Amino acid sequence: MFEPSGRDAARGFAAERAALEPGLSSALPFGDDLAAKYSALAGDGSQGPKSREAAMLLSAAENSLIAEDDISTATSKASQALNLFREAGDANAVADALRLLVNVRAEGEGPKAASDLAIAELQKFSKSGDRRGEASMRLSLAEVAARHPAGDFSGERGVEAFQHARAAVEFFEGSKDARMHGIALLALAHCHMTQAVQHDSRQEIDSALQVAKDAAAAFQRADERRGQAKALHAQAAACAHAEDVDDAVRHGKQALALWRDLGLAQFEGMELRCLAEWLRAADQADEALKMAEAAHKIFEKIGNRRGWEAAAMVSVARAHLEVGAVETAHGMAKDAIRAYESTADEAGEVAAMSLMVDVQLAQDNGSEALGYAERCLEALRALRSRTAEDHKFEASLLHSVAQIHMAQESFDKAATCCKDSVRIFKDAGDDLNANLVLHTLSNVHIGLGEYREAIKAASEARDFFRKRGHKRGHAFSCLQCASAFAARGEHNRGIAMGREASAIFMEEGHQHGTADAQALLGEVYLARGNAKKSMIHAREAREICKELGRSQKELESLFTLTKGSFVVASEGVVPQTAKEKPSAEWDAALALGQEALALARKSESTPSIVAALFSIGQIFVVTKKASEASKIIDEALPLAQEMGDDRAVANLEILTAQMHFIGGEESSAPEPAKRALEIFREKLGDTDGVDACNELIRFVEGGGAMKKADEAVEEGADSGAAGAVAAYEGPAVEDISATISDLALSLMGVESLAGDTPLMDAGLDSLASVEFQNNISKEFKVQLPSTLVFDYPSVNTMTDFLNTSLRQAAGFAIEN
Template sequence: MPLGISRGYEPGRTLLQLPITYIGAAHRARRGDEGSAQLASACEDMASNRPDLAQEKASDARAIFQKRGDLQSISDATRVLMVALADYESRAEALDIGEAHLAELRKTGQRAEEALVLQSLAEVAAFRCRGERRMQAVAWAEEAIGIQKELEDKVFEGYAHLALASALIQKGVKAHQRKHYQKAVKALKAALALFGAVPVPQEDEDTTSFVLARSGEARALHGLASACGRLEDFRTSVNRAREAAAIWQELGFRLEEALELEFLARLQLQLGQFKEGRKSGEEALKIFIGLKISIWQGVTLRTLVKALLRGKKIKEARKLVTRRQALFEEAKDVVGKAAALDATAEVLMAEGQAIEAANLLKEAMKLAKNTQMKDRQLKKYEATMTAEQANFYLQGQKYEEALQTAKSAFHLFEKLQCQVEMATTLSTMVMAHLCLEHPDKALEDTKKAINIYESLNDKKGEGLAWINHCSGLTKMGDFDEAMKVANKARDIFASQKLLIGEGQSLDHLSSLHMTRGDFAKSATCAKRARQIFNEAACFRQEAFMAWAEAEALFGLAQTQAEDFKPDEELPEVCRKAAEAAEEALRLAKEADDELLTMHAMQVVAKTRIMCFRHWEAGPFVEESLEIAQKNNQRMEEASLWLLKAQICICDGEDDKAKENAIKSRDMFEEMGNEQGMEQAREIIDGDYLRQQREQEEMGITAATPMPMMPSESQMYGAGGIGGRTGGPGPGPSPMAPPPAAASAPAAPVAPPKGGPTLQQIEETVQDIAMSLIGSDELQLDSALMDAGLDSLASVEFQNTLTKEFRGVAMPSTLMFDFPTAKEIAQHIKDNFRG
């Protein structure tokens, strides 16, 4: 029976290793040789995911070869035995056997076999071994490369490069440092070149080397897909995985093809390509069913379910897991049943049944005890599934259950000394604390996580922990310290060129600036985050930041253009807010995110009202209201009833306005939102109307109460898209001037001539520089490099200016030719061409 369930699987390990199939084929050809028969059978067991049987047979074969002193066969058996032991979580034993055999080979001078055993040692040590062993894995792989180069064996030299890349990628996984992935990419490209140099055999020639080379090419492409994904270049990652899958299909390697397709499906989900991910997952599942490999059926089933759920195909996902569960039951396949329960839990979460989903994970854990998992494997699986339960509770807003379950998972990981998993579980505890209004405890846990990541030199993890710390500080109202922490996180991510983390940091900075009422800086941070998420191909996050930018610009317009009248030219700041709202709605629809579309339509409606076109706002409000009611978004529904009341006031329908305001007030009261209640009461009590008449008599355009900013936690669950929990919160929302009579739309405004003014350019340059420096103040004539714009940030500064002012040439010596924001702005103005 296969030993795995569906967690902790390592497709990278399988696809980056030197395959042992050629060993099996060579020994199968030796008819009548008992040792070879055993070894060939062991290779078949490994191909069928039976490492327990494989290790017994490889060990027996090795004993037979040792009796007759067949060194090459001993090496073959040793390598197969090492692979089987490593697959069965007996890595220490595998390394001991390999090192002992290496010592023997060094005495006999068997250089070719020495290189292959070195490579096997590197492959075993790269995965799930601690720091010293991972360092040793790199050394072993580099030594193997040197020997193969000396022997002029391009194929095996290429595989030695794969072993090196594998070790480097694993170092990167443990420490999240960009340099390891970059070195891995270099090794993988070297491997590709070596495999590509192997000539196509003629009809009567042996094809073994060529098949190994083509297989190596596919493995190198898989490695590049993995490394590029870690470097957040998801487009390249998908393309490389697709190329690898095509080679596996060409070679007829069904298992490897299926593994690659499952990996491809997950990458496609990362890019938001749900239909493509579903297709890849379905192809992979079909192959795994044919091969009768339960563990991978379970893994692929879960990936496929995620693709269906993200494509809003909940009924199809339910049908799929029900069918697979029945088939596993019929076959009495315990591993399959556990995997199907795991996938079914995902469906239950999509159906809003968090408790039921968590209970299914408990059942899966019980089934795991009836498999052949080793003790440590079983404990790791239990800890992982417990952590998953905690996440389910968190998503289902069962915060107390989430906290207690996460604590249990943390202690399980602590016993196993799984430090990374301990730190990630602390993140779940932090979010639960924040939702339970325990920010002080959240800060305690973020400090623990930061200490763990610092000890591991894990920059990505450290940055994410600082973001969580920022959330806790924001919750406590310590905005100055939260701003410092958000900038610290951003510096960490920027140093590693981790785009997603940098975007998340900017998300927090935008939110914090909004909280302080600094709408211009909020919009600048949101805009930069939007650009970063687009570059990283994270389109849902890009759409979210477009909404954040639109809300910030709307707030800026409220404060800067509150006295303009319907017969006057629409201020530039209002036009920008309206354009940003339209862009946010476009991106939300492209991302196919219903809740985000609802919020984008809200800001579109608000900007239409602000621009004296309230009659155009109505349809957006109505559609948003339907989405809010369907998804039980009570806070947003209350805000939308208030928007409807405002539109009624603009139409002169005071009674209807009061009816809508009463609905809004009652909902705000139910949720304990004082600010919303006060805004609604102004309309219900007629205070707003009286104020409006008084101001009209004085020739002043009155301000209409606008609904509060939507709550990110309502949209995306606790933490929002990057853990954003601060947000604008329930503080005072900006006020918008009401439209004039419905029959008097604002006159079209001619586009400005000559581009932006010098003052506008100076403000933009200043804002971009301040967001990169992390300062709230910057004099126009201050030298930017002296103010804290380092060399790394200056490159980003120049790139951002190039995108902002298209058509203006930015010399590579920009910072030296024009050292201040004022001089840079003048350069842009002098060279602006629109």
Template sequence: MALHMGAATDARAGVLEMAIRLGRKSLKILQEAGSKKQQMASLLALGQFYLMREDARLSLSMGEAATALLQELDDTASGEGVAVGFLVEAYILNNQAEKAIQVCKEALERVRPRSDQKRETVYLLHHLIHALSVFGDIEQAKEISDDALAVADEIGCKRLKAHVWEEMSHAYLLAEQNGDALHAAEVSVQLLKELGADHDEITTRLQVLTKVLIIQDNYKEAFNQIEMAKDLAQKIEEKPLEAFCLSIQSRVQALLGDPQAGVKAADLAIDMFREDGDRRGECRVWEGLSEIHMTASDFASALRAAKRAESLCEEVGDTRLMARMKHTTSMVHMSADEHQEALSAITEAIKLSRSDDDMRGTVKYIFLAMDIWVTSLTALDPEDKSKVRIYRQGCEKAMRLAKEGVKLSIRLEDRYAECMGNYWVGTMHIMMGKPQDAKASADTALEIAKEKRDLLSELYARGLMVQVCLQEKDIKGAKENLKDVQGIAEELGDPQAQAMVDQLKELVQGSGAQEAAAPTQVVQAAVDAPTEGAASAAPTDVSFVAPDATVMKNHIIAMVKNMVGGGDEVDGDTPLMESGVDSLASVELRTQLQQEFKVNLPSTVMFNYPTIEGITGLLVDECTQKKITWTG
């Protein structure tokens, strides 16, 4: 029992590694000398520590072992709500919402017929609401909540009703029904207030009601709710809860445009958490403090706060929390446009997650790293020849990461992550000039997105298809896919989705305009032949001499041969890709052409004009229209 209490104390103080070690020792002793009921309780307690650590695999292992022991007890129903409820939460953490729903419904079939198990029934219905909301079935979640509230009324338990309303608030938020979420949160808080359940009222005001208000951008009312929670915490002399209030208040004050007040609140929270021995709480405040400084563009202070959080994690010995803080550090560097430093920090987060066998964390940080890699690579100056090798190596490293993300997602049986992993692999194929490979990845991502009915994932997959079409010079296909992307973005109503649409639209329009600028020779001849009146009205430019297309073509052929090391396959009609000019070399060729002929060429020029003959025609037109003299 002493070990069990020690584990609980360490978990509360945020020292999860120590809590888990003590929990394991406690379980081992109980397995040798304790009752099955004690063993089950110990398994569930240890499982809770793993849930706090977000370790889905070990949480499931503890939950399954506990439910197996439950079947050996004389009275299985009395503990089924707690054991199955824990197992359901573990399945949800593991992105197995369907399995969670199934397990919960099976347990309800066993428990519900028993008139003495009304409370257990409400527990299970409560967990079923959570599973359904994560699965995306808000309508059935509403039906189950009505059922749960009716049973709670039947036994006259306001606390259970409050918990059901709280869960429905979370469900409404997931369904983006924010008005209903606010109502449910307010009802839950009022019920707890009537009960005089001070601790629960404080946490529900902070974690539920305030959260909804922040999502609704109602920061002033969110601040008021935090003040009420803080006053109540002071009244009952609960320093940890008061510190929790201050930590949330610091971020809300920053949102209200007063970062200095936010910093002061954070400093107070840090002192209180330190005094209480809650290192995890202290670390979270440092993380929030870093975000406050970042919002104020004070990157030096943001970095100091993030590094302090890292130091604290090192003292605690929590690998997963350290990985999270490395991610925060990475975001600070990205905000300051320090791409290499950001990559270094996020790479550390990935390494830490790997070392801790945290596959889910590894996937998460890989995807964040991919975003940084793409931003970093696209920021390279295309005119700097020395950067071509850096670009190539960066693409190769990023591709390895993206493929690792896909493999881990498959092992985790996480279809959402698998979808995004394929999106990132496809993105790297695009950056490396391999549209066919990118299309295969985009098709896989799109298939999964449709299967999971996930609009955001579908948006990314279709956006990738737009880029594939552009690289294949299929402007019609790009426009058709762009329409699909626009439709999804409108349905989502998300600013980031719209920003993605705008970027893709700009790419498509740019490629379309370039195609329009390359008419057939017959049409061009007609355009270039002015009428007699126009000729007499036009001023004579005696300094301009139109370039000779044959001389220009031969000059470009010589440039390409020099780049690829000679070769009979380099001629005017053979596609450059077949002549040895890959996507990375094409960046260098475009740079050389711009410098040689003093014109600006679009980044898609090598895809829109894949042969030297086509590029020559474009350059002749550009030089002629802009009166640029080139004699070779």
């Protein structure tokens, strides 16, 4: 149940990234239209020769950066212009030239070199009392920090970036320079967005949106249309991160219209590509395809500057994948690889091969995908000049390779790739993605049977996101912890983690995450033997997925519902003969199985079709419908054999043996059971499967009475007595204990906690105890005494107190 699937892990990581990151920056490349301003100055006969020459050089420098992507020429011309303006004594022009030079250096030499230059010049301006120059350098420092974030932006670097941006906003607002005021506001909006991305803060998103609106108003007062377009783009990016796609697209299209009016093709193409990605994330694949194709046409004309043509090509192909045009995407990827190879465009070739990895995965060609991924890594590592983004891309590729190895059950290789990916992300200062990869590493450890390591990796990610206040990251990590605990058999702790994740997702209004949490809770409750509670959660997950159009997740929830319904029916009346009419519970189980089969056929997923057929076949066997079971097996077995799924084949062979037995063909029953035995023993090395087959063979050869289906079918419905439904519907004692223990552990930095150990002695300090008490109160929706930790110092005593309080509040007697 909790075994990892490589393809599912890949989808899960993509979903997390979509939820945790805006995907595309709120800050477009530097460009303040200095070229237009200084071109006019260069043609002004009233200016001195040095000023006119410097103006021409500065105009050419910005054009070299934006239109030609020529950083070397931009650096040279901006430096020459700076020296001439200094000689001419034009302080304002010196500040403009320095700002351009700082941003050029950030692109060419990296953010540290750019910041060092800005700090040195800031000190000079401060010493000379040049407040405008000082404000310009503060603005530059904020721009560089927001465009090239490294590490935790809530740390010293982020705090300084906000201080610089606010100081620049204050100065330019006071100086009545509406254009520069707008630019400073835009830098402040980008700081808020960087903080929002790293901490998943709705408050920061709202701040970014408001500041971007203020920037748009300032640019409008200055009649600065390029600035207005950038401010609209920033608003669109903020809305996209808030998952308000309609407003994101509206603002993006307004910006797009301005870029077109201004004749700025590069910015038009960038905006189109952003719109394509936002629409694709919102499952509007057809519209996304149109935008991506328009962006690609623009970049084909102007060239692959900064890799934008390659990025647009990838957007087009991925949009084709989304609409199901896999062959078209495949052809595009092949053509792109050939084209980039012929032009020696290394960056484009890397992007095209990365796309081919996605295409091969979409075609279920794991080996081909792995080959392209390894070629892509080799090409990436061979790039002559590698930026921090290139290193992050390498880490992402390694993560993709890990997922492919998982799908092929090469878990040792997957673990190595995950660890390398985490290391590279951390070295590049991208702690957020490093911790997302830890989720996959946790799944890899589950595949290796290393459950303690799986819990450790998931808990490390959970601790990182919790400390950052990154709520959705915290929730996704809780889900992974839940999976790891459940795989280890610690179902109570898995349930506690699943509940914590669900509560956070609900609070955040994150429907996808809520569905995932409810689905997992359904699985864990089923594994614990509580089929009725399992069905409650699975039904909730299904309804949300249906509303969201997540057919695959809906199908998984239907499978859980079918298994739960099977268990509930098994606890009632089981037909003893084919003539006996099955109970309503069996009819309900069959109906759910048939719904699952219909959805599986619609999705054209052969593994899902086989799983659904197997579930229906089980029901027919238990209800003594041999002929119906035979038809199901006749369809399912060839499909499983064609897939090469040995476990599915073995399970279907067991079902065949049982079908023969209930149909009165006892002599035919041992042979399929023996075939299943051979598969479990020789191919799968599954001792539990071997034992089950031996027991079944003895049973059918002995001619004894047929056992209950939930006892005889290996890999069946995860049966177990749910017990009588208690009148009291509050949390069970073990659930209360697990929740208290987990909430305490999350604040203490230790891995385990004995039930009778005083929490304060185990490391829960007074500050953490306040948060701990608040979390318990919120989890159980109960008022608690302020002296809780002192009156009930251990998990055991606190569990007894809470159990008593909750039962009394619900009007039930206390269990002795």
